[in-house]
Amino acid sequence: MISYHAVNRRGFALIEVLVAVLFIGVFMLALLQVRNQALYQFLQSGDQHTGAWLAEMKMAEIVSEDLPDPADEDTWFLEDSGDFAEFDERNNEINAEVNEDWGNRTHFADFEWSYTKELIFVGPDFIGNKEDLDNWEQPLDDNGDPTEEGDPREQPAARLIRVTLTITLPPPKVGTRDENGDLVTGERKTIKVVTYVDPAVVFDAQPDEEAATEATPEG
Incomplete structure (x- = not known):
């Protein structure tokens, strides 16, 4: 005959096991989240x-080519975008020459770039591009x-070329699952770089092709 105390003890042992399993499951889930976060930070x-x-x-x-020319209003705002x-292609080409087992890989194509080149006007109380100047109130x-x-359109202003470059990083390689089980990644991070160029230095430094041709000695 099984005593009441033995049955009660077995009941407590089963509850203790279930609690332990539940605790281990929660602990492992927390460890997995920490691991994913560490991996995400490493990749980022x-x-x-x-x-x-x-x-x-x-x-x-981009600062060495096709800059806005103060003498050509059609060039006062330029923009372009693409990837790397x-x-x-170059990396695969070089490695394929020394390793016949090399397979084409893509990594840099996930990095995207975009830029704007603007001729901006800098006055006593104003700084902006042609559109800002036209829309001034x-x-x-x-x-x-x-x-x-004073109206900046009637005041003398210095002119500068503002070049803004934005690099968009690849999408995060790890993420979390939503309530439907779909993978959700964070927003793509960007790197923004801005530099200024004096158009007088750029265009005044370029030789006049016609004058250079006339000055070329014959013979």
Whole structure:
């Protein structure tokens, strides 16, 4: 005959096991989340390092060509975008020459770039591009009366070329699951770089082709 105390003890042992299993499950889930977060931060730090390197090279490229010309209003705002897929092509080409087992890989194509080049006007009370200048309106004070600020369109202003480059990093490689079980990743991070160029230095430094031709000695 099984005593009451033995049955009661077995009941307590079963509850203790279930509690222990539940605790281990929660603990393992927490560890998994910590691991995913650490992996995400590691991957993001690597992408940010690569993105900064690409931004430095791309900025050096775009400031050396096709800048807005103060004498040509059609060039006062320029923009373009793309990715770095050509780096993958070059990388695969080089490695395929030394490793016949090398397969085409894509990594740099996930990094995207976009830039704007603007001729901006800098005055005593104004800084902006051609669109800002055209849309300028007289500021009002707290009483709704026009201020004494001068119209920047009638004032002398310095001109600068503003180059803005944005590098968009690859989508996060890890994420979380929503209530439907679908993978949800965070927003793509970006690196933004802005530099200014004096158009007088750029265009005054370029030799006049016609004058250079006339000055070329014959013989």
